[in-house]
Amino acid sequence: MLNTLIVGASGYAGVELATYLNRHPHMNITALAVSAQSPDAGKLLSDLHPQLKGIVDLPLQPLSDAAEWADKVDVVFLATAHEVSHDLAPEFLKAGCVVFDLSGAFRVNDGAFYNQYYGFTHQHGDWLDKAVYGLAEWQHEKIKEAQLVAVPGCYPTASQLALKPLVEAGLLNQDQWPVINATSGVSGAGRKASVTTSFCEVSLQPYGIFNHRHHPEIVAHLGTPVIFTPHLGNFPRGILATVTCRLKPGVSEQDVAEAFHNAYHDKPLVRLYKKGVPALKGVVGLPFCDIGFAVQGEHLIVVAAEDNLLKGASSQAVQCLNIRFGFPETLSLI
Amino acid sequence: MLNTLIVGASGYAGVELATYLNRHPHMNITALAVSAQSPDAGKLLSDLHPQLKGIVDLPLQPLSDAAEWADKVDVVFLATAHEVSHDLAPEFLKAGCVVFDLSGAFRVNDGAFYNQYYGFTHQHGDWLDKAVYGLAEWQHEKIKEAQLVAVPGCYPTASQLALKPLVEAGLLNQDQWPVINATSGVSGAGRKASVTTSFCEVSLQPYGIFNHRHHPEIVAHLGTPVIFTPHLGNFPRGILATVTCRLKPGVSEQDVAEAFHNAYHDKPLVRLYKKGVPALKGVVGLPFCDIGFAVQGEHLIVVAAEDNLLKGASSQAVQCLNIRFGFPETLSLI
Amino acid sequence: MLNTLIVGASGYAGVELATYLNRHPHMNITALAVSAQSPDAGKLLSDLHPQLKGIVDLPLQPLSDAAEWADKVDVVFLATAHEVSHDLAPEFLKAGCVVFDLSGAFRVNDGAFYNQYYGFTHQHGDWLDKAVYGLAEWQHEKIKEAQLVAVPGCYPTASQLALKPLVEAGLLNQDQWPVINATSGVSGAGRKASVTTSFCEVSLQPYGIFNHRHHPEIVAHLGTPVIFTPHLGNFPRGILATVTCRLKPGVSEQDVAEAFHNAYHDKPLVRLYKKGVPALKGVVGLPFCDIGFAVQGEHLIVVAAEDNLLKGASSQAVQCLNIRFGFPETLSLI
Amino acid sequence: MLNTLIVGASGYAGVELATYLNRHPHMNITALAVSAQSPDAGKLLSDLHPQLKGIVDLPLQPLSDAAEWADKVDVVFLATAHEVSHDLAPEFLKAGCVVFDLSGAFRVNDGAFYNQYYGFTHQHGDWLDKAVYGLAEWQHEKIKEAQLVAVPGCYPTASQLALKPLVEAGLLNQDQWPVINATSGVSGAGRKASVTTSFCEVSLQPYGIFNHRHHPEIVAHLGTPVIFTPHLGNFPRGILATVTCRLKPGVSEQDVAEAFHNAYHDKPLVRLYKKGVPALKGVVGLPFCDIGFAVQGEHLIVVAAEDNLLKGASSQAVQCLNIRFGFPETLSLI
Incomplete structure (x- = not known):
């Protein structure tokens, strides 16, 4: 003990x-x-x-x-x-x-x-x-x-788990920065009383655009620039990150699937979606990061969901x- | 002007x-x-x-x-x-x-x-x-x-609009105090930051049992004792009051309907329900108090709904x- | 196994x-x-x-x-x-x-x-x-x-756990029926699609007044009449029941406390509050029924909270x- | 009349x-x-x-x-x-x-x-x-x-009001498609009963990735390709769109401000934010589209908010x- x-x-x-x-x-x-x-x-x-x-x-x-x-x-x-x-x-x-x-x-x-x-x-x-x-x-x-x-911070966990397999496998077009739009539950702001997080004031809104402290944390550990826009959501817990990327010419959906499989097939707390993308409700109260993605041409959208207080x-x-x-x-x- | x-x-x-x-x-x-x-x-x-x-x-x-x-x-x-x-x-x-x-x-x-x-x-x-x-x-x-x-206060408005026609018409059994259970949206607590009203802390709960300051206000203006139990609800606006009363022997559903009709048929901001009882959604953002009731034997339940910030x-x-x-x-x- | x-x-x-x-x-x-x-x-x-x-x-x-x-x-x-x-x-x-x-x-x-x-x-x-x-x-x-x-049903569980110690100990005035006002989360209506339980339609409201099927279940097993008014609340899970009772003359707060203690001190899934009353958030996702009460004169208010899908x-x-x-x-x- | x-x-x-x-x-x-x-x-x-x-x-x-x-x-x-x-x-x-x-x-x-x-x-x-x-x-x-x-559709209204001044003024880099991440309240799905929109099932999630019918509507009327990812949010009304764009080299924050000013200074139902970006709560129940933006280097983020049932x-x-x-x-x- x-x-x-x-x-x-x-x-x-x-x-x-x-x-x-x-x-x-x-x-x-x-x-x-x-x-x-x-x-x-x-x-x-x-x-x-x-x-x-x-x-x-x-x-x-x-x-x-x-x-x-x-x-x-x-x-x-x-x-x-x-x-x-x-x-x-x-x-x-x-x-x-x-x-x-x-x-x-x-x-x-x-x-x-x-x-x-x-x-x-x-x-x-x-x-x-x-x-x-x-x-x-x-x-x-x-x-x-x-x-x-x-x-790691809550946003950086979801963001990096979504992007790191792609970066490591060299699948992303270097000329176009991944766009991370992430929405966090109110508990991310802590338990201190504040008008901003009071029940009647919370509604969906971006904040910390271009200057949130989690941005350099993501960049430092991912090793590649990103655009990161956090949002406050009107729910107590959870983060959903929608990440829009440009693939290198010739990279296929199968390549992306393999990159994720290789990274996480033996990781018990990352759950890969074979089809579809995760919703927030699948992870609230649970220690997982759920990840799904979709590809169209050179465009890739990765969705990662986690409980900000748990996996985050x-x-x-x-x-x-x-x-x-x-x-x-x-x-x-x- | x-x-x-x-x-x-x-x-x-x-x-x-x-x-x-x-x-x-x-x-x-x-x-x-x-x-x-x-x-x-x-x-x-x-x-x-x-x-x-x-x-x-x-x-x-x-x-x-x-x-x-x-x-x-x-x-x-x-x-x-x-x-x-x-x-x-x-x-x-x-x-x-x-x-x-x-x-x-x-x-x-x-x-x-x-x-x-x-x-x-x-x-x-x-x-x-x-x-x-x-x-x-x-x-x-x-x-x-x-x-x-x-x-008037928000709870007293809903409570009195529900009860005053009955009290004035002398329909209530004096031996049994009306029981007012009312639930208010969080805005009733004002805009000041407080852990109690922070987004992640609010959930349905009674408070101020037997000692809320709206209790004596109700009693003073209604002229009859009541049991008043306020609750905090997990919504921003509105009050729903469920009032349980004992009628005098012989008082009929029709008598109750008449008392309400007499009191409010010419009042544009009280809406009487001919059947059923109001839900909160009917009044949020609106200046009405909605009232409905049901009778079984000597038991009467009156439901009053209002926007706590408006009619309240x-x-x-x-x-x-x-x-x-x-x-x-x-x-x-x- | x-x-x-x-x-x-x-x-x-x-x-x-x-x-x-x-x-x-x-x-x-x-x-x-x-x-x-x-x-x-x-x-x-x-x-x-x-x-x-x-x-x-x-x-x-x-x-x-x-x-x-x-x-x-x-x-x-x-x-x-x-x-x-x-x-x-x-x-x-x-x-x-x-x-x-x-x-x-x-x-x-x-x-x-x-x-x-x-x-x-x-x-x-x-x-x-x-x-x-x-x-x-x-x-x-x-x-x-x-x-x-x-x-048992979800409402009957909370209602009976709140009232049975008092009934068994003979503390309640027989002339006045306990008034049970209970509010349940939407999951109580099941998973079937319905306009009534759709996201944009739900708001706090009473339903089934005087004719909910849980009323006779409560009465049958409690062995005493009650007034039971269920409400739909705008939250997914949980039931909070506020029960207003009249005590027999001479019954003290201590008598009530003893009745609850005797009934539940050795029951691991009922949590008695020594002071204050429970809020819904204390039980959501947990298998407990939480109970607290307050006494003023002959009036007693018991509050019971549970997760409707769990203890209920x-x-x-x-x-x-x-x-x-x-x-x-x-x-x-x- | x-x-x-x-x-x-x-x-x-x-x-x-x-x-x-x-x-x-x-x-x-x-x-x-x-x-x-x-x-x-x-x-x-x-x-x-x-x-x-x-x-x-x-x-x-x-x-x-x-x-x-x-x-x-x-x-x-x-x-x-x-x-x-x-x-x-x-x-x-x-x-x-x-x-x-x-x-x-x-x-x-x-x-x-x-x-x-x-x-x-x-x-x-x-x-x-x-x-x-x-x-x-x-x-x-x-x-x-x-x-x-x-x-127009609800998403296309917010998306186009956010992007059209930039497109018309020729400020956007043609090589990089604007990324529209938008989140809509549940009322966007209509009033028909459905498990998807039932109270206990709704949580933040993307849907219709790469194939939502509002995507071609946006492209057709905007005259430029975009990546559009809609999300279902856990609120009844409102849309918030976060649009990430690449500016042409040399385009300044002032140029962007002028483009918006020129487009909307005389439009009573578009409200431009001089600083900061809108939150959903500013538009719910109101006929406005609120727009704000932030620039860093060649990166521009425009945020547009509207009530999906009203301006949408x-x-x-x-x-x-x-x-x-x-x-x-x-x-x-x-």
């Missing part, structure tokens, strides 16, 4: 982590923590999230001293704000913990990126160098050796945990 | 007031105001509420000195917090304005009520005495003479305006 | 049964079946319900001859229309199968009830006599011996299975 | 037509009609759509003989299935009526198009030649002379009526 601490357990991703880890046969949740200033400190997780009543009734402990906890646990999950993860992760890492960070603090090995997109100067270049990007289907070998796994955050973090410690990849997930 | 000021114009009720008054042939919107501290001060109403772009593009002016405005307008609508209305209304009234207050500040002529349910000590007993409760279908004559109209707030305020100034009752409303 | 057949597997309750039984360690799904005329016959369950892709990919076999299957399975779940269950159950029972019927065909031991509320004449009075009503928390001993379990149908059926065969009561459910 | 007949009045677009024409000062609704076989024949419109109770209580008359009505009315609105419009329109046209057809029956002057995309052989090439495509902002002069106006159908039909008869363009619309 590995002892684990979940920091930021009161948020939407934290709740999902608690649920998975509570039923994981090799994990013991030593404690749930929130920042010392959080108004949720001292409450039970199940007071905030009544679905967990009788399942995970642990208290949310205020985290004032990371070192104190670092000695008691083997594994730390950080479902915290980017700056908080940036500060906390090294403390746990120095104590020897394995850290799965769900924030953006260690995803891109480029200090300037943090200044521009996250508004802080990165202080831990050494850990940036060592961090492994946790796109589970593509980083299996590196995750097995990692001490710090930077779990918490279940991918647990998937990385399973890979890291040699457990079956889907353990506790399905 | 009457000049009018809408205070609290940035909230959901304020927007509806602006829409109605903008198209009202006898009204001129002199200005829209918000509290001087509001972050919305200085913005256009249509920046906050894009549906009004090109329709009502007026700025939201910070209200620092009521007296300054009082001289410029004939009519004031207060879509403000209870304490704010309590403080502002007398300033406009002293200057001779006719005031329609959508808050709870002048609805119940009982000082203790404000301490208990609104958390402030009422300072304007004289205006409490003079205020007319604006339940339009029942207060027509008084509204015609009023300088201060206290527009803004359209009723404009209906009162129309009555007060002798305009057709539905002018600009349908 | 017990072999099981799920009939009516393509509907919403059937899908949930398939999900639970697929992960149940002592159950083997021998086959999924639908009626021979169903347009879904021959498809994969996961074609209709993509969330099950890769999890339950079994085909939906057309059921033409029950006897053929009866010999191959130990346990049958009927998630079928009432008339279909009425006809099928005896065939499986005669062959020795244990049958869990989710329809209304065997819930009330009164032939006239079926003519009036279900529109058919019941032909199997012998099985009506032997059927055990599967309200799991209250019928534990009988379920252990049952060959035919009539799993499929999870209760599996709970009954677990009880019947001596498995842990929550096995595969949480 | 012009006498008018609305055929197909029971559907979602028909209801909106009835609402607009009922309040139009120059129009008299002579009758509402549905096909003779419709189960709605004989009912009141307000029985099906309770929001119209007391507003439009006319009966839905079965249309068996178009000629009978043709003599009594000046103007006919066809909110009917494509084949029905195809058959009916000529009958009314021959009698001298002015016809506004909301179906696809006369939108594209290419017989083969109807065989391929609508499944019938077009019999009325003469009327196809005379029909005027009712994209109101671009066809003003032709609509003024038209006897048959083919009101009924309000555009009334706008065409107003243009045709010389009424103010927005009469009865805002």
Whole structure:
């Protein structure tokens, strides 16, 4: 049994982590923590999230001293704000913990990126160098050796799972950037009160056009430019990405199918559609990324769907945990 | 043309007031105001509420000195917090304005009520005495003479329109209190950011059981005790109230139908159902209260539906305006 | 391992049964079946319900001859229309199968009830006599011996779990009937296409006032009259029941709390709220019924929430299975 | 006063037509009609759509003989299935009526198009030649002379309003097709019962990839190829189109702004955003198409939002009526 601490357990991703880890046969949740200033400190997780009543009734402990906890646990999950993860992760890492960070603090090995997109100067270049990007289907070998796994963002997970097989197989026309239109449920904005995410204000709309922080994350790890337009959708959970690409002349539908088959036929948490494309309802509450596509002439449309809180955050973090410690990849997930 | 000021114009009720008054042939919107501290001060109403772009593009002016405005307008609508209305209304009234207050500040002529349910000590007993409760279908004559109209709460409007014909006709068994179960859309909680009303948190649930401030308002104006249980529903607008009553022995379905007919056959904004009961969709976006009922033995169920922001707030305020100034009752409303 | 057949597997309750039984360690799904005329016959369950892709990919076999299957399975779940269950159950029972019927065909031991509320004449009075009503928390001993379990309706489950402790403890005033206002998600109407349940038509509304077939089911098993008003809510899943009761003079809040504690402190799938009342979001997707209450004077309001497809149908059926065969009561459910 | 007949009045677009024409000062609704076989024949419109109770209580008359009505009315609105419009329109046209057809029956002057995309052989090439495509902002002069106006589809309206100023101004790179990703509310599928549009089945998903009938309609009238991917969204009304384009080298943001300004500065029902892009909530229930855009380098993203039933159908039909008869363009619309 590995002892684990979940920091930021009161948020939407934290709740999902608690649920998975509570039923994981090799994990013991030593404690749930929130920042010392959080108004949720001292409450039970199940007071905030009544679905967990009788399942995970642990208290949310205020985290004032990371070192104190670092000695008691083997594994730390950080479902915290980017700056908080940036500060906390090294403390746990120095104590020897394995850290799965769900924030953006260690995803891109480029200090300037943090200044521009996250508004802080990165202080831990050494850990940036060592961090492994946790796109589970593509980083299996590196995750097995990692001490710090930077779990990808929700949009980047869907976008890269849709595009990476095509990029790797060299099927895309270089002159025309893939167009990623993605729509996310409101939970992607977190649990903090905001007029933007209040019930009466939400409606379908694009945001962050040409300047969303997930754009450079996608480009950095995909290795090719894209146009990425995120949208807020009027549903609580899930992401659907519609990706429009130009194929190289001569590339056939069969070539595309093979590229996806080769990439994912042995990956239990990517489900390929042989015909048709996925709908959001197929993945909500589940740890899968579903992918389908259609070809007409040189035009290719790939559709990827996932639960933004699961494959886009918490279940991918647990998937990385399973890979890291040699457990079956889907353990506790399905 | 009457000049009018809408205070609290940035909230959901304020927007509806602006829409109605903008198209009202006898009204001129002199200005829209918000509290001087509001972050919305200085913005256009249509920046906050894009549906009004090109329709009502007026700025939201910070209200620092009521007296300054009082001289410029004939009519004031207060879509403000209870304490704010309590403080502002007398300033406009002293200057001779006719005031329609959508808050709870002048609805119940009982000082203790404000301490208990609104958390402030009422300072304007004289205006409490003079205020007319604006339940339009029942207060027509008084509204015609009023300088201060206290527009009823959203739940009290639906509840009283459902019950008052029965109470007035003496049809209800006194030993058994009517049970009002009502469900309101999220806009009833206002536009302020709150975790409770955030998109991912809302689901059907009762609240304020036995202690909602609309309970004593209903009882005070209905003149009979009731059990009132409000619920938050997962929709933006509307209230549906299901009222279960015990009839006096011998009262027939026909008696009930007559009571409703007598009360409302000449009221253009109450729609009686001859068969069946209303659904919420019939009233959303419209200024009506729809009422239907069913009888079995001594048991009576009345269902009333309205848009909480319209008949439960803004359209009723404009209906009162129309009555007060002798305009057709539905002018600009349908 | 017990072999099981799920009939009516393509509907919403059937899908949930398939999900639970697929992960149940002592159950083997021998086959999924639908009626021979169903347009879904021959498809994969996961074609209709993509969330099950890769999890339950079994085909939906057309059921033409029950006897053929009866010999191959130990346990049958009927998630079928009432008339279909009425006809099928005896065939499986005669062959020795244990049958869990989710329809209304065997819930009330009164032939006239079926003519009036279900529109058919019941032909199997012998099985009506032997059927055990599967309200799991209250019928534990009988379920252990049952060959035919009539799993309760969704509204009756919530209503009875809310009221039965009070009735059994004799706390309710006999002169005033409890008022049950309950709101159900749209899935309660099944998966068949209908204008009534189409996306653009659904809004909060009461229906079946004074004549819903779940009313006599509640009364028959509770043993006391009630007023029951069901509502359609604009959400896919869940039931919230708000029950307003009159207590006998002298009954205290503590008496009520004790009645609930005594009834449910050792029942793993009823969660009592010590303070506050449940919201729908706490139970959606979960096999619990959550119960809370409030008392003021002689007035008592009990709120019960459940997932209509789970505790109101499929999870209760599996709970009954677990009880019947001596498995842990929550096995595969949480 | 012009006498008018609305055929197909029971559907979602028909209801909106009835609402607009009922309040139009120059129009008299002579009758509402549905096909003779419709189960709605004989009912009141307000029985099906309770929001119209007391507003439009006319009966839905079965249309068996178009000629009978043709003599009594000046103007006919066809909110009917494509084949029905195809058959009916000529009958009314021959009698001298002015016809506004909301179906696809006369939108594209290419017989083969109807065989391929609508499944019938077009019999009325003469009327196809005379029909005027009712994209109101671009066809003003032709609509003024038209006897048959083919009101554009919902997706084509948003798509063309977004792209036509750019195409006309020659700003787009010809080598790269614009990518139109559009999401429509469920009402776009009509009011007929279907599992696909039932409440529990709807979730965000693409459909009709590479073969939606609105694709050739867009291409035919825009005069340039596009990639068009429609999506079903989980909301009742509205369309949001996100259009990604490549600009010609050297084209600036200012050039784009000027193209939009030139096209729409004097068009009352297109609202241009000076900064930001529209959200769906700004247009639901309103007759506008809202348009905003963003440029980065050679990449341009245009966002257009409209109510699919209004600017995408009924309000555009009334706008065409107003243009045709010389009424103010927005009469009865805002």
